[in-house]
Every structure is written in structure tokens, then in C-alpha cells.
Amino acid sequence: MIESVKNVLIVGGGISGLTAAIALEKAGVKTEIVELKEEWNVYGVGIFQPPNALRALNEIGVAQKCIQQGYSFSGTAFCDVNGNQFTAPNNPKIDGYPGLNIISRRTLHEILLEEAETCGVKIRMGETVEEIDNQESHVNVKLTDGSTLTVDLVIGADGVYSKVRSLLFGKVEHEYVGQACWRYELPRPKELTNSVLYYGKKAKAGLVPMSEEKMYLLLMSAEPGNPRMPEDRMHELLRDRLQEFGGMVAEARELITDPAAVVYRPIFSFIMPSPWYKGRTLLVGDAAHASTPHLGQGASIAIEDVIVLAELLEKESDVQQVLQAFMERRFERCRLLVDSSHQLVKWELMEWEGQSLDDVNPGKFSHFIFEKMNEAI
Ligand SMILES: Cc1cc2nc3c(=O)[nH]c(=O)nc-3n(C[C@H](O)[C@H](O)[C@H](O)COP(=O)(O)OP(=O)(O)OC[C@H]3O[C@@H](n4cnc5c(N)ncnc54)[C@H](O)[C@@H]3O)c2cc1C
Secondary structure (H helix, E strand, O other): OOOOOOEEEEEOOOHHHHHHHHHHHHOOOEEEEEEOOOOOOOOOOEEEEOHHHHHHHHOOOOHHHHHHHOEEEOOOEEEOOOOOEEEOOOOOOOOOOOOEEEEEHHHHHHHHHHHHHHHOOEEEEOOOEEEEEEOOOOEEEEEOOOOEEEEOEEEEOOOOOOHHHHHHHOOOOOEEEEEEEEEEEEEOOOOOOOOEEEEOOOEEEEEEEOOOOEEEEEEEEEOOOOOOOOHHHHHHHHHHHOOOOOHHHHHHHOOOOOHHHOEEEEEEEEEOOOOOEEOOEEEOHHHOEEOOHHHOOHHHHHHHHHHHHHHHHHHOOOHHHHHHHHHHHHHHHHHHHHHHHHHHHHHHHHHHOOOOOOOOOHHHHHHHHHHHHOOOO
16 A cells, blocks of 8 residues: 555545545545535435446445345337337446446435445535645645645545636636436336337437336436526426327326426536646546536446546555556546547437438447446556
8 A cells, every 4th residue: 555645535425535435445544525515415316337337336345235226237228209119228248247227326325325434434514625735745625614634635526516626727617518417206117127218309318217116217408508497397397398208208207296306407528638636636526527427427437536546546656656547547538438428419419400310320339338438447
């Protein structure tokens, strides 16, 4: 283990922050998380876990728990607007893992939080960083409660609007791609045993089983200009945008009645130029690269980031070597994912504007990227 990294401050207790803390504690490094939220309020809709995410989570010992508490199958089926399948569910696999596991975000959070607590990770809620002062041998950090810390490394795992990124690099633009994602949790019909994407003329819908009892409906729609949505009408707006779909989506549409249960997110695409560190402070996960959800891999590469970091800290002898090696292992892989996900958005927007893209096959393209993501990290 690298001698000069004994204690690490992690800013953000999301998927990458909790995973980083667990991985580092298991490698013998003391960690502390500062999380902006006063209390956890992770929403219930699900997250895609492809084989590379499960492989990375296995490094901290939680992949099997995710599979047991999620819903696994061979992959996503691609269909027309009425549910007539044109690509079978058959994602590329890594030995020992299903083609796809879906887990509720809340359940994933509970698994990671429990593991972090077992490992002795200290978590301060309702807190963030105010100042970061990188020195050659350590980092001095001032928190918003006025307290100060001296640590060997700071990890910015504070998501797409990262404060650590602003403190390090100033304002960095992230591109709104012109689409938003709508999600809604519903009971799972028995016949839904894998995720299904419905390609419409104006939008893309999906049904995703999350457990024996639950599924969620998703919708990707064009929302030019990133409009502010009226909270009390979210259910109506989602139902309006689902009108063109038949099959199981049409049945699910009838059950959308609660505006507060609609999870709406505008979609960004963004990757920081290399390097993602300054001195002894490193960005990981969405703070460094936020991909659109079209390949369901944003969290996978966030998890991979911190697994690679922990591995390098165990192997290399110098912090700057660790950070340089980290960039060599992570940058191109993350860029491939961010750019490929954004490419899918561009094709969808062109189709929804009425352009015909006969030579484009999103299913084949996604399959190719999944194969790349299954390569060793
Ligand atoms: C609609 C949508 C669907 C998606 N679906 C998938 C999917 O199916 N599969 C997949 O792999 N990925 C998916 N993603 C991407 C995935 O959600 C993200 O890549 C992942 O959550 C990144 O994890 P993170 O820990 O880096 O950031 P986040 O999950 O954003 O966590 C950041 C944490 O930091 C905290 N925080 C924020 N600011 C501060 C601060 N200043 N100080 C302290 N704490 C702070 C936040 O409260 C939060 O707890 C999707 C994304 C979207 C938008």
C-alpha cells in the first residue's frame, strides 16, 4: 500500500463516493465522507447494472447482493411503438454475471451504505467543502461548518454539479442534450421478464422489471431548451408523451396518476478534459464525466473509476504516479461511453424530427459498445 495515502476525504456519498470509501477502507485507508444532504432520500426507480458494473462491484464484495436484491435477465429487447420485437434481449456477457441486472436505486444505496458502515467509514451529513488547499504532501480542507481537516487525498464524488470541480477548475460547461428522462415506478406485470425499449416516432419508452413485484416505466422525450416543468402536472405531461405507444406501455400509462411520483431529469453529456486532478484532489464519477442514460452505464464507469483508484493506490508508490496512471486507465474508456451515449441521443432527435436513418441500427451499435465495456478495465 502506498505510504503517503493513509486518510482520504470523499466529497459526496452517492454511488461513486460510497464505493470509493468501501474500496479504500478494504485496502487499509481511513476514509471520511461529507455529504451535502441532511438525510438520505434516494429515489426508488431502478438502475441498469450491466456485467462490467457487477464485475467492479464484486471487487468490494457486493455484486451478489445486488443480483439477489435486484432482477436479472439476459438483456434489453428493442421493439417498435406497439411492442413488436425487432432485436432480442441478448446483451454481451462476462462469465459468471447475467447480461443485465436491474436494482432499485434505494436498494443499491442501502447495500453500499451498510457495507460502508461495516467497514467503519465515517459519514458527515449536511456538510460540504468550502476551500481546498493542495500541498505537495497533503491537502488542507475547510468545511462549511468552519472545521478544518488535513488529509492525504481528496476525492470529488459530488456528481454532475460538483463543487469540488468548481473549486479546482472553475466553471465547466456541461451540455444539455435536448432530451429529458421521465420515470415512474409501477407493479410488474408477470409477462415482463426483461427490459423492453419501445421506439416511437416522437419519443422512446421503456419498461424495466426491478424485482418480482416492481417495474419502472421510462420515457426519453425531446424537451428543447430544458424547460421548467410544473410539479402538479407531471403525471399529465408524462401521459401526454406516452400517447403514441401501444402494448404494455399503453396499459402502464393508465396507472400514472401521482404527479409527485414522476421522477424527471433533464439529460446532460459531459466529460472533463484530462487530467481530472489537481495536486492531491481527484474527480471521479459524474463529477468528471456524466453520460446520457442511453447505454445505462454512467454508474458503471463511476464504480470502475474508484475500483481502479483503489487498485493503483495498492500498487504504485507515489501519489502523482497513481493519478497519472489513473488517467491513462480511465480517460479513453469514459470518453468512449460518453460520446457513444450522446451519439444515440443525436440519432433519436433526428428521427423524432422526421429524418429517416435507414443505415443506423441503435441495437447493433449498443451491443458493440457493451462488448467494449466488458473488456478488462
Ligand atoms: C435519468 C438517468 C438515468 C440513469 N440510468 C442509469 C442506469 O440505468 N445505469 C447506470 O449505470 N447509470 C445511470 N445513470 C447515471 C448514474 O445515475 C450516474 O452516473 C451515477 O449516479 C453517478 O454517481 P456519482 O456518485 O458520481 O454521482 P451522484 O449519484 O450524483 O452522487 C453525488 C452525491 O454527492 C452529493 N453531493 C452533491 N454536491 C455535493 C457537495 N457540494 N458536497 C457534498 N456532497 C455533495 C449528492 O447529494 C449525492 O449524494 C442515469 C442517469 C440519469 C440522469
